[in-house]
Amino acid sequence: MNESKQIYRVAEAARLTGVSASTLRLWERQGLVVPERTETGHRQYNADQVARLKHIAWLRTDRGLNPAAIRENLDVEEQSSTVEMPREANDPGPEIGPRLRALRHASGKTLDAVAADLGMATSKLSTFERTSHGFSIRDLRDLTGYFGTTISKISGEEPIENRSMVKSGEWKTWPTMAPGVTIQLLAEGRNMMDCHRFVLAPGASSEGAYHHEGEEFIFVLTGRFEITLDGQEFYELVAGDSLYFESRRQHSWRNRFDGETVLIWVNTPPTF
Missing domain, CATH: 1.10.260.40 (lambda repressor-like DNA-binding domains)
Structure with missing residues (x-):
C-alpha cells in the first residue's frame, strides 16, 4: 500500500507515536489532532496525522510544552x-x-x-x-x-462605500460559510439594516438554533422555507409568504424544497 494512504487505527497510531491510546484521545479533546472516523465511529489516522502525533509527542517530551503552547507552536508552523x-x-x-x-x-x-x-x-x-x-x-x-x-x-465583507442602487445580478456574494448557503448583499454600506438575498440548496439549513438582538423580516421569492421559533412555533413559507419576528427568539431554519429556495432576509440593527 502507498505509505501516504496508509490508515492506522488508534492502537497502532499510539504504538507508532510512543504514547497510550488514552493520550491520543486526550490530544483530540484538546484540539491537537482531529482523526477521521469510520462509519461505525472508530478513530483512524493517516500518515500525515501520525507524523503530526509524533511531532506533538516531541514538543511535549523534549521541549516540555503544555497543550496550549503546543497548539500555538503547531499553528505558527502551519502558517x-x-x-x-x-x-x-x-x-x-x-x-x-x-x-x-x-x-x-x-x-x-x-x-x-x-x-x-x-x-x-x-x-x-x-x-x-x-x-x-x-x-x-x-x-x-x-x-x-x-x-x-x-x-x-x-x-472582511463589510462594505465601506455606500451604493444606493444595486442592479439585478450584480450582488456581492459573501464567502461560503455553510454548505448549500449562498448569501448575496442587496444594500451596501454601513446601514441600519442588513439586507440579503439567500439562495439555499436542497436541505441547506442553519444547523441549529440561534438568537441575537434585533428584528427580522423574511420574504420568500421561490421554493419552500421552514423556520422554527423557540422550538415550538413552526412556519412553512412558500413563494410570496413573509414572516416578521424578534431576533431574540431562538430560530432555526431549513430549505424543505427539492430545488433551490430563494428569499429576501432583512435584519435590523445590523448583526450579520
Whole structure:
C-alpha cells in the first residue's frame, strides 16, 4: 500500500507515536489532532496525522510544552509552511478562522475556555481556526457574538462605500460559510439594516438554533422555507409568504424544497 494512504487505527497510531491510546484521545479533546472516523465511529489516522502525533509527542517530551503552547507552536508552523493558492469563487479561504483566533488570543482566552463557554467541541473550534471550515451559520453567529463582532466584519465583507442602487445580478456574494448557503448583499454600506438575498440548496439549513438582538423580516421569492421559533412555533413559507419576528427568539431554519429556495432576509440593527 502507498505509505501516504496508509490508515492506522488508534492502537497502532499510539504504538507508532510512543504514547497510550488514552493520550491520543486526550490530544483530540484538546484540539491537537482531529482523526477521521469510520462509519461505525472508530478513530483512524493517516500518515500525515501520525507524523503530526509524533511531532506533538516531541514538543511535549523534549521541549516540555503544555497543550496550549503546543497548539500555538503547531499553528505558527502551519502558517509559515502554507503556500497561497488561487481561491475559487465563494471559497472562504484561510482568513475567517485565523481572524477569530486572533480575537481569541487578544481576549486571553484558551481554546478549551471558549469551546466550553459556547458548548462546542474544542477540536471543532481548533479545526475552524486553522481551516475556516466546519462551522454552520449558527456557530459563526455564536462565536462572533461571543467576541463582540459580526460575521460581516470578521469576513472582511463589510462594505465601506455606500451604493444606493444595486442592479439585478450584480450582488456581492459573501464567502461560503455553510454548505448549500449562498448569501448575496442587496444594500451596501454601513446601514441600519442588513439586507440579503439567500439562495439555499436542497436541505441547506442553519444547523441549529440561534438568537441575537434585533428584528427580522423574511420574504420568500421561490421554493419552500421552514423556520422554527423557540422550538415550538413552526412556519412553512412558500413563494410570496413573509414572516416578521424578534431576533431574540431562538430560530432555526431549513430549505424543505427539492430545488433551490430563494428569499429576501432583512435584519435590523445590523448583526450579520
